[in-house]
Amino acid sequence: MKSLIPITQSTLGELPEEIARPSYDRSKLTAGIxxxxxxxxxxxxxxxxxxxxxxxxxxxxxxxxxxxxxxADRKIxxxxxxxxxxxxxxxxxxxxxxENRVIGSLIDFMLASDDPDAVIERMASEETRIVSLTxxxxxxxxxxxxxxxxxxxxDVQHDLENPDKPRTVFGHLAAALQQRRELDIPAFTIQSCxxxxxxxxxxxxxxxxxxxxxDPDLADWIEWEVSFPNAMVDRITPVTTPEDIEYLxxxxxxxxxxxxxxxxxxxxxxxxxxxxxxxxxxxxGAQFVPDVTPYEKMKIRLLNAGHSVLGILGSIDxxxxxxxxxxxxxxxxxxxxxxxxxxxxxxxxxxxIDLEAYKASLIERFGNSNIKDNLARxxxxxxxxxxxxxxxxxxENLAKGGSTEYAALVIAAWCYYSDKHTSKDxxxxxxxxxxxxxxxxxxxATRKDKLSFLRVEAVFGDLSENQVxxxxxxxxxDALYENPNIARLMQALLF
Ligand code: CS2
Numbered sequence: 309m310k311s312l313i314p315i316t317q318s319t320l321g322e323l324p325e326e327i328a329r330p331s332y333d334r335s336k337l338t339a340g341i342x343x344x345x346x347x348x349x350x351x352x353x354x355x356x357x358x359x360x361x362x363x364x365x366x367x368x369x370x371x372x373x374x375x376x377x378x379x380a381d382r383k384i385x386x387x388x389x390x391x392x393x394x395x396x397x398x399x400x401x402x403x404x405x406x407e408n409r410v411i412g413s414l415i416d417f418m419l420a421s422d423d424p425d426a427v428i429e430r431m432a433s434e435e436t437r438i439v440s441l442t443x444x445x446x447x448x449x450x451x452x453x454x455x456x457x458x459x460x461x462x463d464v465q466h467d468l469e470n471p472d473k474p475r476t477v478f479g480h481l482a483a484a485l486q487q488r489r490e491l492d493i494p495a496f497t498i499q500s501c502x503x504x505x506x507x508x509x510x511x512x513x514x515x516x517x518x519x520x521x522x523d524p525d526l527a528d529w530i531e532w533e534v535s536f537p538n539a540m541v542d543r544i545t546p547v548t549t550p551e552d553i554e555y556l557x558x559x560x561x562x563x564x565x566x567x568x569x570x571x572x573x574x575x576x577x578x579x580x581x582x583x584x585x586x587x588x589x590x591x592x593g594a595q596f597v598p599d600v601t602p603y604e605k606m607k608i609r610l611l612n613a614g615h616s617v618l619g620i621l622g623s624i625d626x627x628x629x630x631x632x633x634x635x636x637x638x639x640x641x642x643x644x645x646x647x648x649x650x651x652x653x654x655x656x657x658x659x660x661i662d663l664e665a666y667k668a669s670l671i672e673r674f675g676n677s678n679i680k681d682n683l684a685r686x687x688x689x690x691x692x693x694x695x696x697x698x699x700x701x702x703x704e705n706l707a708k709g710g711s712t713e714y715a716a717l718v719i720a721a722w723c724y725y726s727d728k729h730t731s732k733d734x735x736x737x738x739x740x741x742x743x744x745x746x747x748x749x750x751x752x753a754t755r756k757d758k759l760s761f762l763r764v765e766a767v768f769g770d771l772s773e774n775q776v777x778x779x780x781x782x783x784x785x786d787a788l789y790e791n792p793n794i795a796r797l798m799q800a801l802l803f
Pocket of ligand 1 (some may be wrong): 503540542543545572578611613615685686687693789
């Protein structure tokens with residue numbers, strides 16, 4: 309058998325012709341960007357845009373140094389290092405066409421749990437001009453009930469007591485900014501790439517809350533000197549599977565231990581507010597706008613919430629992927645109805661944005677049968693996602709007398725899911741959620757108190773006190789616990 313070509317800088321020239329690869333000299337790049345949270349999404353999105361930009365003349369200062377904060381990131385760091393930080397982006401079109409491209413914008417990786425000092429020092433260095441983040445919705449340590457930073461979180465307390473040996477993102481950012489301030493080095497921009505409305509504003513609020521506790525002068529300096537541009541980010545990126553690795557081996561004889569697969573669609577809408585320069589990402593398709601609010605709200609309330617609707621209902625029905633749900637007319641119709649009747653009426657209409665076309669394009673993207681986006685990924689950490697994606701739509705509809713029953717069924721189904729950890733047919737569902745135990749206990753208690761799940765205030769706020777909502781919800785809980793045939797309940801709402 310022919311031996312496989314490992315992906316490394318020195319073997320790029322041996323790759324089959326149809327694999328695109330960096331045309332630029334990577335040895336000349338410097339890392340103007342440090343990125344915390346190098347998962348699939350960062351690699352299919354920001355690193356992809358940046359790779360395209362580096363293919364244009366100039367821009368050499370905008371390479372990316374990845375940062376992992378947790379010991380669990382060690383493995384990815386080792387794989388990346390062994391591949392000289394190169395990896396293959398496998399873009400799968402709905403018609404079956406596949407484009408493969410080796411991405412070269414990542415040029416280094418540091419593991420903070422090994423040596424936080426080195427990470428802080430590099431962040432504090434003049435070369436670093438942007439620190440970007442994909443730390444997931446839960447990574448901002450917000451208390452969903454009041455939206456404030458959770459200063460009592462054990463890791464935050466640790467960082468306040470040991471500012472030189474931080475564990476959290478915010479501890480690292482504050483320590484690095486403190487050094488810059490002392491050395492009179494201009495602040496870097498902090499650029500959130502997470503699915504949170506006003507992700508920049510949220511990051512600012514959280515970092516300031518942390519810094520105020522640490523050193524009020526530093527907090528003042530951050531307030532003046534650091535920019536936190538809001539942004540909407542979008543590209544569906546399923547979890548990498550062994551099949552993705554085998555595909556590259558079998559089709560091209562390439563050994564890439566951590567490729568990433570994604571859809572062709574890609575969007576990045578950013579507020580142009582950078583304190584220390586920025587890449588001209590607009591020359592490779594990003595949009596810079598004065599106010600990103602309508603874009604991010606539209607995306608989070610339709611795409612991300614739509615994913616959660618399918619993820620939770622679909623898992624109970626026995627579906628396993630998003631495209632599998634969309635191929636089922638009941639699920640496709642339900643999703644569209646939720647979007648039209650509940651999500652859209654509480655979105656602002658914005659000139660230049662055609663919501664009808666956007667919704668239609670989402671159904672098409674979700675239906676891409678070459679993207680096997682597992683419902684398990686979608687349901688991961690639902691307790692951090694639903695307060696951002698779905699619950700605001702419910703609250704806003706309740707405030708103006710709008711419909712909430714399509715969403716109520718999702719919450720009732722989530723209670724059932726958290727209680728049983730199985731589909732309607734008893735097939736096990738793996739639950740990965742920081743609040744798994746609490747949600748399970750609250751869901752189990754439904755037998756005694758039908759609102760017990762809704763009373764998890766950290767997720768639902770005061771939703772359990774709204775009778776319009778609870779009437780629907782209790783009706784659905786009764787029906788589900790009597791017979792978990794979710795399709796029947798979806799049908800009853802639709803027709
Ligand atoms: C998904 C997102 O995490 C989720 O539940 O909705 O990861 C989604 O695929 C991306 O935001 C697409 O841009």
